[in-house]
Amino acid sequence: MDIATLIGIVGGFGLIVATIILGGNPGGFVDVPSVVVVIGGTFASVFVMFPLKAVVGTFKVGMKTLLFKAPDPNDVIRTISGLADTARRESLVALEKVAIDDPYLKKGVMLVVDGSSEALVRSVMEIELDFMKQRHRMGQGVFKGLGTMAPAFGMIGTLIGLVNMLQNLEDPASIGPAMAVALLTTFYGAVLANVVFLPLSKKLEDRSEEEALYMQIMIEGVSSIQKGDHPTVVKEKLQAFLAPALREESS
Amino acid sequence: MDIATLIGIVGGFGLIVATIILGGNPGGFVDVPSVVVVIGGTFASVFVMFPLKAVVGTFKVGMKTLLFKAPDPNDVIRTISGLADTARRESLVALEKVAIDDPYLKKGVMLVVDGSSEALVRSVMEIELDFMKQRHRMGQGVFKGLGTMAPAFGMIGTLIGLVNMLQNLEDPASIGPAMAVALLTTFYGAVLANVVFLPLSKKLEDRSEEEALYMQIMIEGVSSIQKGDHPTVVKEKLQAFLAPALREESS
Amino acid sequence: MDIATLIGIVGGFGLIVATIILGGNPGGFVDVPSVVVVIGGTFASVFVMFPLKAVVGTFKVGMKTLLFKAPDPNDVIRTISGLADTARRESLVALEKVAIDDPYLKKGVMLVVDGSSEALVRSVMEIELDFMKQRHRMGQGVFKGLGTMAPAFGMIGTLIGLVNMLQNLEDPASIGPAMAVALLTTFYGAVLANVVFLPLSKKLEDRSEEEALYMQIMIEGVSSIQKGDHPTVVKEKLQAFLAPALREESS
Amino acid sequence: MDIATLIGIVGGFGLIVATIILGGNPGGFVDVPSVVVVIGGTFASVFVMFPLKAVVGTFKVGMKTLLFKAPDPNDVIRTISGLADTARRESLVALEKVAIDDPYLKKGVMLVVDGSSEALVRSVMEIELDFMKQRHRMGQGVFKGLGTMAPAFGMIGTLIGLVNMLQNLEDPASIGPAMAVALLTTFYGAVLANVVFLPLSKKLEDRSEEEALYMQIMIEGVSSIQKGDHPTVVKEKLQAFLAPALREESS
Amino acid sequence: MDIATLIGIVGGFGLIVATIILGGNPGGFVDVPSVVVVIGGTFASVFVMFPLKAVVGTFKVGMKTLLFKAPDPNDVIRTISGLADTARRESLVALEKVAIDDPYLKKGVMLVVDGSSEALVRSVMEIELDFMKQRHRMGQGVFKGLGTMAPAFGMIGTLIGLVNMLQNLEDPASIGPAMAVALLTTFYGAVLANVVFLPLSKKLEDRSEEEALYMQIMIEGVSSIQKGDHPTVVKEKLQAFLAPALREESS
Numbered sequence A, B, C, D, E: 001m002d003i004a005t006l007i008g009i010v011g012g013f014g015l016i017v018a019t020i021i022l023g024g025n026p027g028g029f030v031d032v033p034s035v036v037v038v039i040g041g042t043f044a045s046v047f048v049m050f051p052l053k054a055v056v057g058t059f060k061v062g063m064k065t066l067l068f069k070a071p072d073p074n075d076v077i078r079t080i081s082g083l084a085d086t087a088r089r090e091s092l093v094a095l096e097k098v099a100i101d102d103p104y105l106k107k108g109v110m111l112v113v114d115g116s117s118e119a120l121v122r123s124v125m126e127i128e129l130d131f132m133k134q135r136h137r138m139g140q141g142v143f144k145g146l147g148t149m150a151p152a153f154g155m156i157g158t159l160i161g162l163v164n165m166l167q168n169l170e171d172p173a174s175i176g177p178a179m180a181v182a183l184l185t186t187f188y189g190a191v192l193a194n195v196v197f198l199p200l201s202k203k204l205e206d207r208s209e210e211e212a213l214y215m216q217i218m219i220e221g222v223s224s225i226q227k228g229d230h231p232t233v234v235k236e237k238l239q240a241f242l243a244p245a246l247r248e249e250s251s
Helices: A002-022 A032-049 A052-067 A073-089 A092-097 A103-113 A118-166 A172-226 A231-239 B002-022 B032-049 B052-067 B073-089 B092-097 B103-113 B118-166 B172-226 B231-239 C002-022 C032-049 C052-067 C073-089 C092-097 C103-113 C118-166 C172-226 C231-239 D002-022 D032-049 D052-067 D073-089 D092-097 D103-113 D118-166 D172-226 D231-239 E002-022 E032-049 E052-067 E073-089 E092-097 E103-113 E118-166 E172-226 E231-239
Strands: none
Touching: A002 A172, A002 B032, A002 B052, A002 B118, A032 A052, A032 A118, A032 A172, A032 E002, A032 E172, A052 A118, A052 E002, A073 A092, A073 A103, A073 A172, A073 A231, A092 A103, A092 A172, A103 A118, A103 A172, A118 A172, A118 E002, A118 E172, A172 A231, A172 B032, A172 B118, B002 B172, B002 C032, B002 C052, B002 C118, B032 B052, B032 B118, B032 B172, B052 B118, B073 B092, B073 B103, B073 B172, B073 B231, B092 B103, B092 B172, B103 B118, B103 B172, B118 B172, B172 B231, B172 C032, B172 C118, C002 C172, C002 D032, C002 D052, C002 D118, C032 C052, C032 C118, C032 C172, C052 C118, C073 C092, C073 C103, C073 C172, C073 C231, C092 C103, C092 C172, C103 C118, C103 C172, C118 C172, C172 C231, C172 D032, C172 D118, D002 D172, D002 E032, D002 E052, D002 E118, D032 D052, D032 D118, D032 D172, D052 D118, D073 D092, D073 D103, D073 D172, D073 D231, D092 D103, D092 D172, D103 D118, D103 D172, D118 D172, D172 D231, D172 E032, D172 E118, E002 E172, E032 E052, E032 E118, E032 E172, E052 E118, E073 E092, E073 E103, E073 E172, E073 E231, E092 E103, E092 E172, E103 E118, E103 E172, E118 E172, E172 E231
């Protein structure tokens, strides 16, 4: 899934670069001051918009979106029904010795092992879920802010270029190239917003819903284990969270 | 109803092509690199926006929207009251032998035959309804994403063309055609968005509501059969879901 | 009230036509292919957006909006308190012989005469109210769709005209008129959207609220009659639905 | 507060007129047909959008917004605690003889004097509050409609001017002035929308909330008087509606 | 955090000024009448939109956003658990002598010391919280209004400049500079909106949520102290409001 993100961004840039090269004058599309004013200005405005930590955290979030390998939900369900099996055959305390990869699931199971009340386990896990959602919402907000500000600074850059050009019309030969350079900032702003920032903001939204689903499965699973449900019942309960096509037949 | 979708898309393209031909220079409206950058870039961005499976699934959804023949809701009601009749004259178990075309209705009836509790039958059918709605919402989102990105990439293509043109103003004779080609991507983007993507996104929304209505009729119908309601009562209950003009007089 | 709709549309078109005639060249504003591509394309897209029946029904709805004479709410209240009077002096069954113009009110009264339970009468009338609202929402959606698509097809038409013009710059004398014709589709789209489609969509919204108010008065009135309320009480209850300035003094 | 509205509108127009005069050619900014088509067209569309009475009522509402002097909420509270004092020292009936300026408060007190139940007094006053809000919402809608339609008709006027100009390019000297006149409608539309209509729509929203606050204070006050609360308690209860900085110390 | 706001605004302006200087003609970007019409007109419209006090208060709010140093939430929690400790070891009344910096926390503690009921303490503190949110919402509204009106007045200024220029085309040499000046207002409007007003409006939204969080921690803390909770319990309860990464280990 994360490959689609990479393919999409690389493909979008590739198509644009190819179109530029086909035009026969790729050098005309590179203008360092234009790049600086669009990217710099966009980030400056986003620094005003959001707390410093949120902007910095966004890059990590963006990376994670690219690299995140969504686990097979059936694996999650299998792990949990395995834990239910152990809990039933041995005891809840025996879960302490089982190795659990997912830190969120592990935290929930440890709370059960410690003998916390069901309400406490659920509340602790749900607070964590809420904070995950809030962090993602902040990240989406940052990408959306970048996607709104990039075209705005593109336009500001173009206005600067146009004013400069209009005040120096003596040399007709320079008008065309000057206007071309003026348009570059609008071009950079449009590319950054539509190839990178806005699509990533949308992806983050989908990813957040997906991660929330895994966490909800884990909350229900831990709760079901704590209640002493039979592993088959645990599995059936958790499969209700999956689209019918994704459900495994319980053999 | 699906014929309207086809007529609308074909008609929209037809009118645009006719207008182009009337202009006397249809060849001037075809530019393969422009087509590639608009369509390619639009899909690249949508690949970043949505999980790979969602984008691929969208084509199936689009096809289904074109080909889907909405059943007459009175047929659905008649089928269900027929089942109610069988259940009353023979028994709930006798429903097992009745041939039911609709897989959703069939699933519900089979659960009843298996002796599942009323709450379980309803819950299983409602989860399925929720997943249908969610899949359709994802499909609408993909079409809306395509409809937003097509004009954006149209503008990006036009900016590339304008920058190229402005840097080569030496030959006045080439300015017009170069600008014409630059405008083509904006044209392609506007046509794709307004003739295909945005209208299909809206249609999918209507279709989703319509399908949800059929499924709700089936949920109520199965529930009513399970309660042992008289076929006439079943029919009356279900007709409340229809617009007055669509209701059949119960003879 | 409907006269305002007519005056508004005729006045809007009149002002535009007068401005055109003042410009001295009214012939230059008529271009049949441009009219066809804007109107045709707009409707083609709306056919994709909505079920066929909804688009066709919209014209009836539009006509009704133009011709609909809103009844005086005090007449409605007087009619209902008259019915309450008859019901009290004679009996609920005596209402059967009273002539009632409004089919919705008549249906409710007939249900009461038939001895239906209060809950059933209310539920039947409220379902009808919901369907009225839903039909109006669909109608508003169609007009809003037309108002969104008209400028889009105006822009598409202008892009076609510009591309044609730019590829034929040899004859300088033809540039002006060609660009004028290109702009006509944008002009047509803007006029259709802002003089007809968007305002009618808004009017339909107001009208839907108004009609819902009458129907709610009728629901409460029928319910009050069924409870055997005194005509004066019925009247007082129903006047609570009116703006203070509209309330009649009960003499 | 109303002075700010007046200063804002006069100041906005003043700055624009001063800029025009500085440009040295104020006569070039007056074109009667352009004024007529923008203002006339805007109102024509708004007549289609809203019931006739709503549009006419809007001017009264607009005037009221300009001239309305917001009462000091502490005066309102003092009046009500004065009434509570009278009611306690003498009787509820004694309130009949007290002169009350505000018609809304008076109506509520009269209902109490007439011995109406607490629920009835509250319900009558709340219905009145709802109608006030609805009237204001309609007024805001009309101003928002004017603010949307003014730029649209500005654009329509400019398109008419451009088409006329493009069809008469023979005399190069007339091109500039013709285009200047064409731009005037866009200019008028932008000024009307941004200096008058949209800001007034926003102000009406604030004003509506403010008036609703006074009315809520009165509802609570009348209810508190009817319950026989001590004047000090009445005052304390009502001061909870005020921002801390506005609260008077009860001496 | 407030440093990010300052860096963002200074950085945004710095980049724009640097780009202008690089263009070689910084004098061409200063035009006093253009500055006056954009800033003056923007504020004039905002004076119509909002009550006078709200606009004036906004500058204070804006300053506060720049200078506000967000306290470490763990400090707040430590202070409150210190108070809980004092209350437990000595008595609730002993809290009167403890020095409390935060006026909001102090007010709540004083209410507890005065022996007010738990419901009253909570209600008084929550009303204060609501007023804080409302004041911030008003402030955000003012900045959003400024951010919407600045580009609108930029466009109005440009239209004035264009009309002036088009009516004086005799001197070709003046066309370029005249158009450059006309574009300046659009440039000023875009810079003000995107570097200052819109980002500050967004920051205020984040800041308001942050401040509400501190106040909610204080409400819960005071309530917990009043209930006589053990300091450790108080601390645990309040840490649930923090993101996991911010929680201190209770040693």
